[in-house]
Amino acid sequence: MPPTDPLALIRRSIGLCQMMRNWPAPVLDTLAAAARLGRYARHEQILAEDPLRREVLVVASGGVAVDSVDASGARFLLSIHGPGEITALMRLLEDVGFVYDFHAREPTVLVHIPADALLGALDAHPPLWRDVCVLMLSRAHEQIVMRQQGTLGALDCQLANAVVQLARVHGRIAQGSATLHVRVSQSDLAAMLSVSRQTVNKELRRLEQRGLLHAEYGRLEILDLPGLEWLAQGRP
Template sequence: MRSPHQFNIHHEIEQHSIFRLFPPRAREALIAAAFIKHYRRGQKVMDANEDPPHLIIVLTGIIFVELAYPDGRKLTSPTWDQHGDMLALIQIFTGTPIPWDFVARTQTSLILIPKQVILNILAKLPQLMAPFMNVLCERLHGMAVQNSHALIQRPRERLIHLLLNLAERYGSITAEGTLIDLRISQDEMSFMLSLSRQSINKELKGLSEQGLIQHAYGTITILQIEALKTLVQKIPYPLMQQSGLGKSTPLLQAAGIEIPVLPQAFNP
């Protein structure tokens, strides 16, 4: 993984799956207005009820959404965003505040592009809305697929799918297995999976007794990831594919937008 200080705004925007579709002068305007900001673990990226002033592009790090209740409960979930993915996209276009906090769960680096710069470009070139709408449609479809599978999955299957996706997205290989070091509590997992904390505790204990995982102090190590995969039919989280416009779609075709081929040397 590259160091946060090795990222270059010009390169990131020129090669971004959406912004590379913009004409050169529009990309130059984005590059001139954009800046990189670094966040420490636990630092807020954006406050709930804030009207986001910037479109956010993830460079490195892991971001969670947090929703605080008056009784003191705090519900959290990962955004599943990776390098190149965008945050607060809906709020940028609707002018509505975000309903939760965005919080850096690890050291995080982001590109911030002033909202008004984006909106000014789209006002002059409305056909460029199509790639953004394409991404939003993919996210909506992904959430629908996720929810439909959750309706028919048993608690253990839901938990295993979550662990496998966390491992694929955020895991690191150690001598013991695949470490998920996100400090995720059982309360947080119960919120992510719409299960009771008691169910989460029961299933984690069962997987531990089978020698498949090890969990302590908010970290989980998958000891036998291939064995864990055999217990369920793998269903990836489709909403992970948030910034990829690798192929044309009817929406992009209707807007007359072609997907350019990146140089073979480009490695996102």
């Protein structure tokens, strides 16, 4: 069972974080001592009391959506992060305006690490910067692929690519099943692709007819990941 003591939970969570799991124990202990724990209800905005607060976020449980809403009320979903992932790394930068918000996708527990504490640890141990750079390069590549698909790809290819990216990061093998399951709503997919939910629903039904996936409420069952990858590359 996960520890109930806040400090123990913080230490365990950052120790399991994909970016930091191989970092020296003394570094993780230092970060844990500087961090705080936050608990959020479904759809609750994170850092609502101080949107400019310079903290990075490690997901202990639940999930976080990085999104924004324009003046017309249209929502754009940049990314989704689940347990073991870290987000808000851009907040390591100083004097930068932040244009995205963070919302809990479900009941969520987060570890908030002050940016200055993380920067201090990285500067004291320069080789650890490599892990930050590799993660950010990987995410930049994903965004380039998504942008390219959004500009050049047909909608079915865009949707397939979005599902593939989510499956690679968030896909889980359900108990008693050999298929990948991804917890994502049609509204989230619509916000990622800047289309209506009705349009996403129509395209998902087409992918179902091709035997690539099965759409359920708030979840996708991936039946043919290679087939989705093939379609995501723009191949019929």
